[in-house]
Amino acid sequence: MATIKDVAQAAGVSTATVSAVVNDSAYVSPELRSRVLAAVRELRYAPSLVARNLRSGRSQLIALAVADLANPFYARIVTAAEAAVAAWGYSLVLFNSDEKPDIEKRILSRIRTLGCDGSVIVPVGPESHYQRRDFEGGMPVVLLGRSIGDAGVDTVTIDNLSAGKQATNYLLDLGHRDIGSITGPVQLTTGSGRLQGMLEAMAARGLAPKTGHVRSGEFREDTAYSVARDLLVQTDRPTALYVANGVMAIGVMRAVADLGLRCPEDVSIASTDTVAGAGGLKPRLTRTEHPVKDMTNEALRMLVDRIEGKVAEPSRNVVFQPALVVGESCAPLKGSLHRKRS
Amino acid sequence: MATIKDVAQAAGVSTATVSAVVNDSAYVSPELRSRVLAAVRELRYAPSLVARNLRSGRSQLIALAVADLANPFYARIVTAAEAAVAAWGYSLVLFNSDEKPDIEKRILSRIRTLGCDGSVIVPVGPESHYQRRDFEGGMPVVLLGRSIGDAGVDTVTIDNLSAGKQATNYLLDLGHRDIGSITGPVQLTTGSGRLQGMLEAMAARGLAPKTGHVRSGEFREDTAYSVARDLLVQTDRPTALYVANGVMAIGVMRAVADLGLRCPEDVSIASTDTVAGAGGLKPRLTRTEHPVKDMTNEALRMLVDRIEGKVAEPSRNVVFQPALVVGESCAPLKGSLHRKRS
């Protein structure tokens, strides 16, 4: 690969002049300018970002670490992030922590070593708060999707409480009173927040789920399948279920079908997020959706602001609202008057 | 961020000694070694990859440019690539050419500028052969998934002919004689190859599709939907369809359902690749699948071999075989004896 020196020599000028032409950073006479440009073309010169970055301390790289690449939800984040990063003039370095805190730790140190200008991270596990220390005096970070209890870092999250409330209220409005839930792990805000939203929505109408009607599906399809199956064979099974995420919803639907039940005739199902709508699942799910693209764009906007030193505040936390999308997986409770709240 | 000089000063040694300790590249007395390590820990020193790379000419980055990030097929490639790249000790820089040749061109120059050690590219459009010139004397490249007519670059591809044959033979074995096809763009090998395989399979039994029963769906769901709809309202509609990729299959299934037809009772559908199986599509598709993970791993193995200068041959072309996965979207032709070829 040709270097700036080769170009300088070929054009009979100094490296400073070549740099000035290439970066348009100082006036250069038309005569020299065209000689330099000719040499650049001739030698197929492309400035080495590595060298440039060593000098400037910038790498033009933004790292994105997601919790599970195979999950379509994160795939959508990746898609949105790639576009946003490119639009801001950076390139995207992608990592997959696979939900494992120790892998995440290695990724963080790798990101530091690579000298990325900033990073967007979907934090893994509750112990992730070591991040602040890691980045102290260092690279800007934005946490995306899940919030870590402790502040000091910019975050972009979804209002999980509202997600649980919206989905549950929809079921309540259809007349359901006996609602169960397949939840995520309670140590995650995405798990506990949605559950709490569900409970609050019921409590607001003086209701509560029956004992045993709230189970953890651990955000996994297979676990949700067996838990749902277990729940639905009972004689006093709930008439509706709130399932806390998309992959679990697929497991639940499978359990419903395998038990010979019909959705929504025998059991109504509402869920939260993401993957669910896609892929033509048989009765399309009624669900609350995350504005994934907007959230990702916002995270990158915040990150770039920090990188370019445009922000003073110690930390900002943006919370997005989920939106209820009505599918065909919920029906009014049989024998009840279906009245919409006014 | 602490530099090697800070560490050297803190430990009272030279930078060479620090480097020797950090890289374990020369003997250092236990005494100094421990002083250096203490200083490293104290200052939270992490060697700058940027500086290291400037010296070594390596960046430890591997670029991956896919044709369409939003397509689950490429998402799977990304997932596999991230894992493979990490396993080889590199980091992944991700690009999305969005099927646009001019964006791909910009990506290629960006990759060069970034000084990536190598790149895996899903080439876009037939004109992509300019790549060879671009990389002349430069970075190793492996083309993945689609092959460009012209050699000189390592490639990893799928046997499209075989994919078309396998799917079509399956339909033929079920007794179908009147088979149609929704194809991809014929200028892509993934389009023309699969179609040709389909035609050859039929020709081998002295058959050929009826006029108008072979249509291009352009690898897009909406186009496939309208083309399939158009095809299926005809009175002499085919009894079976070979759909050349997964997203189009979804469109076709939708068309079938919207026309009040049933799959597989009224029309059998077989497709090729990828996304189709996922997401719990109603009757699971019978399809040929790409060994995406193996292909991606192989592409990276080949790339790393090149990067590390282990290969002499000018170019290698590995072709993977698709595998037929039987779902529930095909039924024996009504009134025909379903006999399996022995």
Place this chain on the structure above:
DNA sequence: GAAGTTCAGCTAATCGATTAGCTACGAGAG
């Protein structure tokens, strides 16, 4: 005890680009 050998650890060059600061040339003012 002098000469040779070994090697821990240091000095300084190097990678490629940027840029502060300097040189020198030309034009305009007096």
Place this chain on the structure above:
DNA sequence: CTCTCGTAGCTAATCGATTAGCTGAACTTC
């Protein structure tokens, strides 16, 4: 004609790490 001012373009320092090559102390060997 000389002095000043402006500026095009050059020289050289710099970013942080690696490494060739050197220094000098300690140890062998006769």
